[in-house]
Amino acid sequence: MTANILFAAQSESWDRYQTPLTRALDRTGLAYDLRLDFAPDQVDYIVYAPNSSVQDFSAYSRLKAVLNLWAGVEDVVGNPTLRVPLARMVDHGLTRGMVEWVAGHVLRHHLGMDAHITGQDGVWRTQVPPLAQDRRVTVLGLGELGRACAASLAILGFAVSGWSRSPKTIAQVTTHHGDAGLAAALAAAEILVLLLPDTPATANILNARRLAGLPRGAIVINPGRGALIDDAALLAALDSGQVSHATLDVFRTEPLPADHPFWAHPRVTVTPHIASATRESSASEVIAENIWRGETGAPFLHLVDRALGY
Incomplete structure (x- = not known):
């Protein structure tokens, strides 16, 4: 079965992530479809930046997880329409x-x-x-x-x-x-x-x-x-x-x-918020591993505790 993956972030992020994320997903051996647009009821995973246009998750009826591209989740963790696991970015x-x-x-x-x-x-x-x-x-x-x-x-x-x-x-x-x-x-x-x-x-x-x-x-x-x-x-x-x-x-x-x-x-x-930033190559490996885990029944990594907010 193919895992449908929606990349929901600003367009410049897609330009940076498309190649390394595709490579990382290919290495998992999974059948997948990675796109910028899907019908909401066809999406299994959302690779997500909180500043994306996706703010209402209620239509994503078969969604398994939201995988945050950022370390910070304060702009999404309280979203009342998000009822599936949310993983924060923990990247080497x-x-x-x-x-x-x-x-x-x-x-x-x-x-x-x-x-x-x-x-x-x-x-x-x-x-x-x-x-x-x-x-x-x-x-x-x-x-x-x-x-x-x-x-x-x-x-x-x-x-x-x-x-x-x-x-x-x-x-x-x-x-x-x-x-x-x-x-x-x-x-x-x-x-x-x-x-x-x-x-x-x-x-x-x-x-x-x-x-x-x-x-x-x-x-x-x-x-x-x-x-x-x-x-x-x-x-x-x-x-x-x-x-x-x-x-x-x-x-x-x-x-x-x-x-x-x-x-x-x-x-x-x-200093202009430069202390640390997500690197596309290593972050893509984290995202791909969590999708592999979701498809094989293994537990997701780096899940957010909604009660604590992180």
């Missing part, structure tokens, strides 16, 4: 990209590189940074991306703590969980990395009270989601010196508006 390329971006910026702030890169003013700056073992880094969020980043920072020698909603165990990482553990995780964060999902429970998790719980002069690095931070509270903490610098890759509105105060603040680095 995406994970490695995030690890490299996070490690690069943690090392940048740990070593004080900005002073030497921008301070070409004739001043001989001799301050030596501590070793990584003496620098405390905390990662909030220990899902696939957070676990990988925490583990990699620990391998580099940093004193790493992590926090998650439920208990996690990671070699060489001190882990905390639940409401009680959050204060302890923040108190250990000379450098704080935010890698939580965007859910009602995580909105503004870094507010004025929690920013005050950081060591004075802490660094905030956010490649997770813009809604994790109360922007006004962060700006106030930067102005007071409670936070010495914020490197931000994600924002509530993207692109970040030209008049947003983050652009002009001397203690903020803005």
Whole structure:
């Protein structure tokens, strides 16, 4: 039996994905038909980007699963017409990209590189940074991306703590969980990395009270989601010196508006949502494997827990 696969994303995504996804599906040995358009009652799987034109799933009567092309599912998980399994994108390329971006910026702030890169003013700056073992880094969020980043920072020698909603165990990482553990995780964060999902429970998790719980002069690095931070509270903490610098890759509105105060603040680095991106070749392998699983009766990988939102 042929598996009918609807590719529901922007046209430029089809241009990038058609060849690698076809190759990955061919390697499964399945009979399939991959298209941009089907009658809804003929679709078995939807390869999906939340910004596609497909927003009502109720007509897809034989649909087996929706396979998200993005790591984030906050724009689809609450859709009341979606009643089949939803898989998020967990992709080796995406994970490695995030690890490299996070490690690069943690090392940048740990070593004080900005002073030497921008301070070409004739001043001989001799301050030596501590070793990584003496620098405390905390990662909030220990899902696939957070676990990988925490583990990699620990391998580099940093004193790493992590926090998650439920208990996690990671070699060489001190882990905390639940409401009680959050204060302890923040108190250990000379450098704080935010890698939580965007859910009602995580909105503004870094507010004025929690920013005050950081060591004075802490660094905030956010490649997770813009809604994790109360922007006004962060700006106030930067102005007071409670936070010495914020490197931000994600924002509530993207692109970040030209008049947003983050652009002009001397203690903020803005990067344009480039910390990590899905690589078409490796993402296609993930999609193809889940379709193979659906057709052979194996359990789907990377399913979203609707109650938790990720």
